[in-house]
Amino acid sequence: MEEYWKYSEEMMNFIEKSPTCFHAVACIKEMLLEQGFKELRETDRWNMEGGKGYFVTRNDSSLIAFRLPEQVPFGFHIVASHCDSPSFKLKEFPEMAMENTYVKLNTEKYGGMIMYTWMDRALSVAGRVVVQGKDGLETRLVQMDKETVVIPSVAIHMNRDANKGMEFNPQVDMLPLYGDYLMGDGMLLEQVAEKAGVKREDILGHDLFLYVKERGRFYGENDAFILSPRLDDLQCVYASARAFVDSMPKEYISVCAVFDNEEVGSETKQGADSTFLEDVLWRMGEDLNWSRSEYLRMIAGSFLISADNAHAVHPNHPEKADPTNRPYLNRGIVIKFHGSQKYATDAVSAAKMKMICEKAKVPWQTFANRSDSLGGSTLGNISTAHVSVSSVDIGLPQLAMHSAVETAGVKDTKYAVDAFRVFFSQGVSESCFTE
Numbered sequence: 001m002e003e004y005w006k007y008s009e010e011m012m013n014f015i016e017k018s019p020t021c022f023h024a025v026a027c028i029k030e031m032l033l034e035q036g037f038k039e040l041r042e043t044d045r046w047n048m049e050g051g052k053g054y055f056v057t058r059n060d061s062s063l064i065a066f067r068l069p070e071q072v073p074f075g076f077h078i079v080a081s082h083c084d085s086p087s088f089k090l091k092e093f094p095e096m097a098m099e100n101t102y103v104k105l106n107t108e109k110y111g112g113m114i115m116y117t118w119m120d121r122a123l124s125v126a127g128r129v130v131v132q133g134k135d136g137l138e139t140r141l142v143q144m145d146k147e148t149v150v151i152p153s154v155a156i157h158m159n160r161d162a163n164k165g166m167e168f169n170p171q172v173d174m175l176p177l178y179g180d181y182l183m184g185d186g187m188l189l190e191q192v193a194e195k196a197g198v199k200r201e202d203i204l205g206h207d208l209f210l211y212v213k214e215r216g217r218f219y220g221e222n223d224a225f226i227l228s229p230r231l232d233d234l235q236c237v238y239a240s241a242r243a244f245v246d247s248m249p250k251e252y253i254s255v256c257a258v259f260d261n262e263e264v265g266s267e268t269k270q271g272a273d274s275t276f277l278e279d280v281l282w283r284m285g286e287d288l289n290w291s292r293s294e295y296l297r298m299i300a301g302s303f304l305i306s307a308d309n310a311h312a313v314h315p316n317h318p319e320k321a322d323p324t325n326r327p328y329l330n331r332g333i334v335i336k337f338h339g340s341q342k343y344a345t346d347a348v349s350a351a352k353m354k355m356i357c358e359k360a361k362v363p364w365q366t367f368a369n370r371s372d373s374l375g376g377s378t379l380g381n382i383s384t385a386h387v388s389v390s391s392v393d394i395g396l397p398q399l400a401m402h403s404a405v406e407t408a409g410v411k412d413t414k415y416a417v418d419a420f421r422v423f424f425s426q427g428v429s430e431s432c433f434t435e
Helices: 002-016 021-034 188-196 229-244 276-287 292-300 347-360 378-385 410-425
Strands: 038-041 053-058 062-067 074-082 087-097 102-110 124-131 136-143 178-182 203-212 217-219 227-228 253-259 303-306 331-338 364-367 390-395 397-399 406-409
Touching: 002 227, 002 229, 002 410, 021 038, 021 053, 021 124, 021 136, 021 229, 062 229, 062 276, 074 229, 074 378, 074 410, 124 188, 124 292, 136 188, 136 410, 188 203, 217 331, 227 410, 229 253, 229 303, 229 397, 229 406, 229 410, 253 276, 253 292, 276 292, 303 347, 303 378, 303 410, 331 347, 331 410, 347 364, 347 390, 347 410, 378 390, 378 397, 406 410
Parallel strands: 038 053, 074 253, 074 303, 303 390, 331 364
Antiparallel strands: 053 062, 062 253, 087 102, 087 203, 102 178, 124 136, 124 203, 217 227, 227 406, 331 390, 397 406
C-alpha cells in the first residue's frame, strides 16, 4: 500500500500548489524544466531534435508537452486532461461595501459547482494579474496565504426550510464576506497587488478565483480514501504529467496535453475546442519536414486518451448508477461509454485501453449514464473534432464531483500513472494500436 499512498500524497501536494489553472500549469512547467524539457513559444520558430522533450503554453492556463523518440515516429500517443475546476470568479471592481459595515466580493459562477458545499468553508483568492512591465505586459501569479473569505449560510432559525432543499441565487446567496468596513478592511486588490509586488494602480487586468484553502488528506479505514478539493480533474493531470516525465518514447511521439476551460465548454482559444492541439501537432510535423500527406498518415496511426474523472457508485444512492456499468473507488481506471458519443469511446478504442491496462497490470471498469439521465461531455469528442484520431474517454472514479471537496480512492492515482507510463513508453505490442 505504500506505493499507493506515495503517489496520492504527491498528487495532493500538486493540488495544494494548484489553486487555479494558472498555478497548475506553472507547477507542470517547473516539473518539466527540472527534467530538462525546453520551453517553446508559439511566436517563435521551432527547432527540435530526436530524443528531446519540449513544451508550449497558451494563455498561461493550457500546456502541451511532447517528447520525440530517437527514431522516425509512427504517430502520436496523447493523453489529454483539464486543469480548471468549478469555482467563483471575481468580477471587475469586486469589493462591495454593505451598509458601511461589511465588505463583500462580487463574484460569478465558473462552471457547474454544487453551490451549497462552498458555504461556511475557509476560502481564499488566487489567480493572475496583468501589469505593465519594462518590455510590455507581464503576467504574475498570486495566491493569498491565509483564509480570506467565507460564504456564510443563513441560520436555521431564519430559514426553517433549509433542510428541505434550497435554490441558491449566486448574486445574492453566494457572495463571500471579505472584511469589516469599520476596521478599515476592504481593499482586496491592494492585497493582491502587494502579493504581486506591484502597486494597485499597476494592475491592468486580473483573473482571480475563490478556492478552498484546505489540503487534501487520507481518511477511512486504512486510509483507503482521499478527501481533497479539485480532484476533478487535477488527479488525472498529475497522473498524466508524472507518467509523461518518467517515460521515454520508443516509436511514438509522447504528448501530454492539459487544457483550460473544460468546465465551461472548452470553446476558448486555450480549450480543447480550440486549434491548440492541432496547431502543436502540425508544427511538430512541419519542423520534422513532413509533407501534409505524411502528417495525416501519422494522425491516422495515433491514439488519444481523454482522462477526466468519472462518477463512482454513490454509497447512499446506488440507484443513480447504471444497472451494469458501476465503477467503485479503488477498483481501477474507468472506461466511459455514451451511445450518442458525448464520450469518444468505441469498441476499438475501448479494446486498446483494456490492453494498455492489462499490460500495466492495472484493473479497469466501465461507466455509462443511466438511459434516463443526461450526463456531461468531456475532452475526447471535442478534441477529435479538430484532430481526427482514435480516442478513448477514461477517468478515475470519484464521489461528489463538482463539490468544493471531493472523494476518491487512494489506489486509483497509481493505477493511472502505471497505465499512462505503459502508453507513453510504448510498452504494448504494436498490434494493439493497429485497426
